[in-house]
Amino acid sequence: MSQDGVNKGRRTLLLGATTAVGAVGAGFVAVPFVKSWVPSERAKAAGAPAKIDISKIEPGAMLTAEWRGKPVYVARRTPEMLANLDGLADKLKDPANSVKTQQPAYADNVTRSREPEVMVVLGVCTHLGCAPKYHPEVKPEPFDENWKGGWFCPCHGSRFDLSGRVFKGSPAAINLEVPPYMYESDGVIVVGVDEEKA
Numbered sequence: 001m002s003q004d005g006v007n008k009g010r011r012t013l014l015l016g017a018t019t020a021v022g023a024v025g026a027g028f029v030a031v032p033f034v035k036s037w038v039p040s041e042r043a044k045a046a047g048a049p050a051k052i053d054i055s056k057i058e059p060g061a062m063l064t065a066e067w068r069g070k071p072v073y074v075a076r077r078t079p080e081m082l083a084n085l086d087g088l089a090d091k092l093k094d095p096a097n098s099v100k101t102q103q104p105a106y107a108d109n110v111t112r113s114r115e116p117e118v119m120v121v122l123g124v125c126t127h128l129g130c131a132p133k134y135h136p137e138v139k140p141e142p143f144d145e146n147w148k149g150g151w152f153c154p155c156h157g158s159r160f161d162l163s164g165r166v167f168k169g170s171p172a173a174i175n176l177e178v179p180p181y182m183y184e185s186d187g188v189i190v191v192g193v194d195e196e197k198a
Contacts, residue, residue: 055187062134067191071123084148103178112163121164127172130155
């Protein structure tokens, strides 16, 4: 023992033991922290492409699927529904799809789709993100006495035609978004993948 009453060997042992315990504790804290940076399987699946069986959609009907946590509407349009699209241009805010980020290049047309009869669109209103309701029938509706079919958002009154194009007088400023998609077969589409980039 030194003259001031301090045992240097004991001090070194305690300092080493404290350092070791601190290092182990830091490891227990760091491992979960670093693991939290790695996406979970659920997060990976949420960003993955979504396969949708469209073989059983009747003409005029729509099904709802999910991709990246958002609803995807897939509607099978009849020849009558398609015939109504051309005559709506003067009633729409953006009939020419001028916001090119709202649809892939292959959907930059009147039908806003790869195949005219099948419409694929995100079911998210471009006003405040509500879910528009499908009203396919050509008949007077409380929200539009000259309704030709499409989607109506009951939250704030935005109206979209059967190509997802927004009507004038709607709070939504731009058309509904068409996600990237491709046909895996005649009856299955894959949302989130383009044939051009696959």
